[in-house]
Amino acid sequence: MDKVRVRFAPSPTGIMHLGNVRSALMNYLFAKRYNGTFVLRIEDTDFKRNVENLSDKIIDDLLWLGLEYNEGPVKGGSYGPYYQSQRANFYTQYLNKLIEKNLAYRCFCTPEELEQKRQRQVAMKLPPRYDRTCLNLSQDDIDKYVETNKPFIWRFKLDYSKTVKFYDLAHKEMSFELKHFSDIPLTRQDGSFTFLFANFVDDHLMEITHVFRGEDHLSNTASQVALYEAFNVKLPIFWHLPIIGNKEGKKLSKRDFGFSLTDLQNAGYLPEAISNYLTIIGGSFKKEILNKEELINAIDFEKIEPTGMIKYDVEKLNWVNHKWISNYDTTKLIELCLPYLINKYPQVQDITREELSKLIDTVKTELVTLEQIVNLTEFYFNEPNLDLELIKDLDIDINFFSKLILDLKDKLNNPEQAVDFIKDTIKEQKKPLSVIFKLIRFALTGRTMGPSILELFKILESKKIYKRLDNLIKKLSILQHQD
Structure with missing residues (x-):
C-alpha cells in the first residue's frame, strides 16, 4: 500500500454533527492503523455561508475528541495552505488548464432560470440536469455577455459517452454513466470556486490516497472522478460511509438530540x-x-x-x-x-x-x-422536596419508624454503627429491610433509589440527617391523621 494520506475536510458553514465526527474518526483511525498522515483541510470557499470563528471551533472539537491531525491549520505541513480560501491560485491554474483543453465553458444562466428548468424536468418526469444551453452559445453572444458584465460560472463539460469507475471499500468497484449528470459547476457567480472542483484539486495536490466521507457524496464522487480522468491523474480509494439515521429511519437532523x-x-x-x-x-x-x-x-x-x-x-x-x-x-x-x-x-x-x-x-x-x-x-446542597406519591405503595409502620429514628439519633456520628443498629432492630422486630431503607433514602435525598444508606450517612452531617428523617416522620404523621 502507498503511503497513506487521508483528510477530513469540513466546511465552516454549520456546527459539527455526528456524521462529521464519524467521518473524521474513520479517517483518523485508518491513518493510525496504517501509519499514515491525517490531514485537516478547512473548505471555506462558500463565503456567503461561512460562519465566523467556526473554523476555530472545528479545530477545537477535533482536539477535544482526541483526533489529533498531522497536517493542517496551525500545525502547518508541506502541502499547505490548509484553508481553501487561501488556495485560489491553485484552482485558477487548474481551471485554466481545462479551458485550454476546451473542457470548460461559461454558463450565463441565472439561478432562477436553472430552477425553472429543473422544475420543468421534474414535472415531465425527467432526471433534472443542466440542458447545456450555454455550451451552444456563439462566440459573438459570449463576447457580448462578457462585455456587459453579465454574471456567469464556469462549467466542466462531461463526456456523456463515458462511464466512470472507482473503487469503494464497501461497495467495491462502482460505475456511473456520465450521461445522467449535469456539467459540473467549477465556480460561483462571485468568482469563488465550488466544493466539487476545489475538493478535487486539493485531494490531488495534497496526494490524498483515500477519501472517506458520507454516502450522500456518491454522486459528487462520480463527477470528481471525471475530473481526475480529465487530468489523467491517479484516483484515490473511496469509502462512502453509511448515513446516520434516527429511530424512525430518517436522516438525523437538528431536531434529534445529539445531532450536533x-x-x-x-x-x-x-x-x-x-x-x-x-x-x-x-x-x-x-x-x-x-x-x-x-x-x-x-x-x-x-x-x-x-x-x-x-x-x-x-x-x-x-x-x-x-x-x-x-x-x-x-x-x-x-x-x-x-x-x-x-x-x-x-x-x-x-x-x-x-x-x-x-x-x-x-x-x-x-x-x-x-x-x-x-x-x-x-440532596447535599438543598433539603429535598418530599413527594409522598413516591412512597404511597410502601407498607409503612409509622410508629415503628418513628421510634427507630429517635433511637438512631445519638448513633449518627458513627455511620457504620448507625447502619448496623438499623439492621439489627429491623431483624429483631421482623420488619421489611427494603421498606425502611427506602424511607430513609427518601427522607435524605427525595428519591427511593440511589446511594446506599451507609454512603449517605457518611456524606451528610448527623444533624442534617436527623432533621430530614424527623421531617419525613412529621409529614407521614399528618398524612396518617388525615386518613
Whole structure:
C-alpha cells in the first residue's frame, strides 16, 4: 500500500454533527492503523455561508475528541495552505488548464432560470440536469455577455459517452454513466470556486490516497472522478460511509438530540465515549468498551461490508458514556463535574477536595452524563422536596419508624454503627429491610433509589440527617391523621 494520506475536510458553514465526527474518526483511525498522515483541510470557499470563528471551533472539537491531525491549520505541513480560501491560485491554474483543453465553458444562466428548468424536468418526469444551453452559445453572444458584465460560472463539460469507475471499500468497484449528470459547476457567480472542483484539486495536490466521507457524496464522487480522468491523474480509494439515521429511519437532523457535537458536549458526554460509540455503531463487536488503541484495531478496513443507514441510538450512547464515566478516577471526574456544580451550587467551592471526592463517589455509579451530577447531588446542597406519591405503595409502620429514628439519633456520628443498629432492630422486630431503607433514602435525598444508606450517612452531617428523617416522620404523621 502507498503511503497513506487521508483528510477530513469540513466546511465552516454549520456546527459539527455526528456524521462529521464519524467521518473524521474513520479517517483518523485508518491513518493510525496504517501509519499514515491525517490531514485537516478547512473548505471555506462558500463565503456567503461561512460562519465566523467556526473554523476555530472545528479545530477545537477535533482536539477535544482526541483526533489529533498531522497536517493542517496551525500545525502547518508541506502541502499547505490548509484553508481553501487561501488556495485560489491553485484552482485558477487548474481551471485554466481545462479551458485550454476546451473542457470548460461559461454558463450565463441565472439561478432562477436553472430552477425553472429543473422544475420543468421534474414535472415531465425527467432526471433534472443542466440542458447545456450555454455550451451552444456563439462566440459573438459570449463576447457580448462578457462585455456587459453579465454574471456567469464556469462549467466542466462531461463526456456523456463515458462511464466512470472507482473503487469503494464497501461497495467495491462502482460505475456511473456520465450521461445522467449535469456539467459540473467549477465556480460561483462571485468568482469563488465550488466544493466539487476545489475538493478535487486539493485531494490531488495534497496526494490524498483515500477519501472517506458520507454516502450522500456518491454522486459528487462520480463527477470528481471525471475530473481526475480529465487530468489523467491517479484516483484515490473511496469509502462512502453509511448515513446516520434516527429511530424512525430518517436522516438525523437538528431536531434529534445529539445531532450536533455541541449538544453532546453540553450534556456531559465524554469524548472517549462518543468516539467509542461512533466506532461500534452499526457493527458487531465482542468487546464494546474500547480505548483509543483498541479502536484503531477494531475495524477491519479490508473487510468493509456495504450497509444501509445506521441508526443512532441514544440509549446505547448513554450506556457507553456511563461505562466510561465509571472507568474515570474520581480526581479526573471532579474536574469535569465542577463546572456544572459551580453553575448550580456556587457554595461547592467552599467544600474541601476530600469532601467533594466523597460526594462524587457517592453518586458515581448513577452518572450517565456529567450534567446529571447537578440533580444527583442536589440532596447535599438543598433539603429535598418530599413527594409522598413516591412512597404511597410502601407498607409503612409509622410508629415503628418513628421510634427507630429517635433511637438512631445519638448513633449518627458513627455511620457504620448507625447502619448496623438499623439492621439489627429491623431483624429483631421482623420488619421489611427494603421498606425502611427506602424511607430513609427518601427522607435524605427525595428519591427511593440511589446511594446506599451507609454512603449517605457518611456524606451528610448527623444533624442534617436527623432533621430530614424527623421531617419525613412529621409529614407521614399528618398524612396518617388525615386518613
